[in-house]
Amino acid sequence: MKTLLITGAVGGIGLATAKHFALLGWRVGLYDIDQVAVAAVLEDPALSHCFGAHCDVTETDSVSAMIEHFMQxxxxxxxxxxxxxxxxxxxxxxxxxxxxxxxxxxINVLGLTRVAQAGFSALKTTPGSVLVNLCSVSSVHGIPTLAVYSASKFYVNGFTEALALEWRKHGIRVSCIKPPIVKTSMGEAAALGLGGSGDIPVLPEDVAGTIDRIVAGRGTGYFMDAQSRVWSLLDRWLWESAREWLAARLTGYHTLQQGK
Incomplete structure (x- = not known):
């Protein structure tokens, strides 16, 4: 039976991904800072062959305990x-x-780094293992009203690209997923911050399905939609003012400013 560890597992993308892989027969370890919520979601019959525990990714000892618990x-x-x-x-x-x-x-930078480093030995000893980092389409261009979040995802993208090269010799594939705004509490907050309506078509289950394809596939960075892929290409080649114009319109920020 294949095994998967996921952090931030009690809601949104994390829980959808845990359920997706559990239904495929994987043994999933669900970890989250909310220990009560972990116990609650593990009562779901769909997760009957899974397990989990508390983990605070901002604490080195907590992350180490998570890896040890998972491997046991x-x-x-x-x-x-x-x-x-x-x-x-x-x-x-x-x-x-x-x-x-x-x-x-x-959490987004140091926590993600800490988890990857702690998981390295376990991944190395498992043939064909994969590390998938949750990135974002906001790593294409800095997003107004999401400056720090967007910057944290630029880090995730660069970190992923570096580890993809470094860990290849250890038999570990490293990739990341760059979804657009997803219909979660976080995604709704981001959309409202940009003046959106909260009508978000991408669901956590859609992200889970893409993560499945990443785990089974190849490559280092995955966009989920054609607009994101085209935006990424244009952002590489357009001049600066055009890049800024495009980012403002694709994120809806220009509309937000016009309404003020």
């Missing part, structure tokens, strides 16, 4: 590690609370 319950295998835990606070950067900025950096 997975038969010593880690076929896939899904680095999903993340947070988002939206708003104009000048108005952002320092605590909100620090939290995004501590």
């Amino acid at each position: 319950n997975s038969g010593g295998r880690m076929d896939a590690l899904i680095n999903n835990a993340g947070v988002l606070s939206s708003g104009e950067f000048a108005d952002m609370a320092d605590a909100d900025c620090q939290r995004m950096i501590n």
